[in-house]
Amino acid sequence: MKLNSIERAAMNNPIRAAHQHHREAAWFRRLAGGGLAGKHVLEVGCGRGVGAEVILDRLGAAQVSAFDLDETMVELARRRLHGRPVSLSVGDACDIAQPAQSMDAVVDFGIIHHVPDWPQAIAEMARVMRPGGLLLFEEVPRHVLDTWAFRTLTVHPRENRFEADEFAAELSRHGLHGSGQLESHIGGMVFIGAARKS
Numbered sequence: 001m002k003l004n005s006i007e008r009a010a011m012n013n014p015i016r017a018a019h020q021h022h023r024e025a026a027w028f029r030r031l032a033g034g035g036l037a038g039k040h041v042l043e044v045g046c047g048r049g050v051g052a053e054v055i056l057d058r059l060g061a062a063q064v065s066a067f068d069l070d071e072t073m074v075e076l077a078r079r080r081l082h083g084r085p086v087s088l089s090v091g092d093a094c095d096i097a098q099p100a101q102s103m104d105a106v107v108d109f110g111i112i113h114h115v116p117d118w119p120q121a122i123a124e125m126a127r128v129m130r131p132g133g134l135l136l137f138e139e140v141p142r143h144v145l146d147t148w149a150f151r152t153l154t155v156h157p158r159e160n161r162f163e164a165d166e167f168a169a170e171l172s173r174h175g176l177h178g179s180g181q182l183e184s185h186i187g188g189m190v191f192i193g194a195a196r197k198s
């Protein structure tokens with residue numbers, strides 16, 4: 001599901017970019033045990049491309065493949081990431097255009113809660129990861145999406161959302177383990193974690 005104008009403004013601004021480059025990068029660096037040096041990383045739902053920058057510049061990846069459902073976001077990412085080792089495309093997390101077991105790592109900066117069939121998106125992320133590959137995720141839980149502010153100001157699928165433990169259970173069903181130590185941040189607005197493919 002694409003963002004409405006309010007959430008788009010909340011995502012695409014310098015404060016959010018600085019937060020991703022500093023705080024979120026530090027969380028993911030720690031969860032990844034130091035970073036993703038030399039890895040080929042897939043970013044799902046890349047938005048305007050700040051996440052791909054973080055994956056390259058803060059986590060040390062060698063190469064990023066990234067996609068988003070919204071072609072206008074992909075165009076912004078194309079401009080931001082011109083000349084960087086990033087391949088960009090329009091695509092759907094429920095049908096990822098990558099071969100099975102082709103990615104060293106997958107990064108989700110808060111997109112799976114936008115996907116109506118989110119278990120299918122998890123199945124797809126698991127499919128494209130090689131054995132031993134790492135998933136880093138930051139997500140918004142159901143009880144936050146159910147607040148007045150989120151219901152009134154943003155557009156998200158209403159049915160079938162998840163709490164952190166339900167998200168982790170779905171990861172485990174697809175062979176993505178180790179997300180037992182989920183962390184809650186920003187006053188409980190998001191949870192983060194890492195899971196490795198067995």
Ligand SMILES: C[S@@+](CC[C@H](N)C(=O)[O-])C[C@H]1O[C@@H](n2cnc3c(N)ncnc32)[C@H](O)[C@@H]1O
Nearest residue numbers: 001002045046047068069070092093109111114
């Ligand atoms: C909350 S924004 C986060 C964007 C970016 N990851 C960031 O942190 O700035 C969610 C993004 O997911 C994208 N999106 C929603 N559903 C998607 C899907 N099924 N497949 C791929 N991208 C999707 C939206 O277009 C939007 O860019």
